[in-house]
Amino acid sequence: MKISNKIKNPCIHVCTKDENGICLGCYRSLEEIRAWYKYSDKQKLEVLDVCDSRRAEYDKGLPYI
Numbered sequence: 001m002k003i004s005n006k007i008k009n010p011c012i013h014v015c016t017k018d019e020n021g022i023c024l025g026c027y028r029s030l031e032e033i034r035a036w037y038k039y040s041d042k043q044k045l046e047v048l049d050v051c052d053s054r055r056a057e058y059d060k061g062l063p064y065i
Contacts, residue, residue, distance in 0.1 A: 007044035009036060010051060027051040027058070 011033075014025030021030050028036070032047050039047065 007041050007048070010048060022054060024058075027054040 010026040010028065012025045014023075016024045017030070018024055022028070023030075023033065026033075028047060028051055032050075036044070036047070
């Protein structure tokens, strides 16, 4: 597995989880946070897309997965 550092870690050092275990700073799950350094660029971009969706749903007050 090729490890890449081209995609910047989205952590903004606001490490507070909601009731679903999602970080309210970067909107990643604990598993996504733990595995970030192992992900390929493609996987990192996929996680960032999911985070964008979570953030949008959170901003609308909707529950997210």
